[in-house]
Amino acid sequence: MGSVAGVLEQRPRWRCDNGHDAGPVITPERARTEVAAAITIARARRLRRGDRCRVCDADLVMPVRRTVWAATLTDDERRAAVTLTYDVPATRCPDCGCNQVPTRSVDDLFAVLDRLLREE
Structure with missing residues (x-):
């Protein structure tokens, strides 16, 4: 999607002891929260x-x-x-050295996540 690529190592599903499929283990809402916490996103002016x-x-x-x-x-x-590996554009802060994704790539970051977690 645009400037970002992503690979999900697997899409785990929850199954009960009787073998019934109870759906995905990681919900898209939970995944978005965790990606936002794990990847530093620059602030827009x-x-x-x-x-x-x-x-x-x-x-x-x-x-x-x-x-x-x-x-x-x-x-x-x-x-x-489950591990999600992104190939993203990033820039380093000249003052503190923090790597971060530019704001112009944030929509692509979450679009890739949504696509990888989509039920097929």
């Missing part, structure tokens, strides 16, 4: 162009490069975990 660092608020002026970023999606109740 209101009036000027460019992004600011989510951590220290510095201007993000370094070039964007491709980065592989993993996010582990979990369901503590069912003791399940």
Whole structure:
């Protein structure tokens, strides 16, 4: 999707002891929350162009490069975990060194997640 690619190692499903399928282990809502917590996303400016660092608020002026970023999606109740590996554009803050995804790629980040978790 656009600027972001993703691979999900598996799509686990919850099955009862009798073998009945109870649906996906990781819900899309839970996955979105965990991806947002695992991947730092830059802050957009209101009036000027460019992004600011989510951590220290510095201007993000370094070039964007491709980065592989993993996010582990979990369901503590069912003791399940799955790893989602993203290939995303990222930039490093010149002041604090924090890697972060530019705001222009955020929609693609979640579109890839939704597509990988979609029931087929």
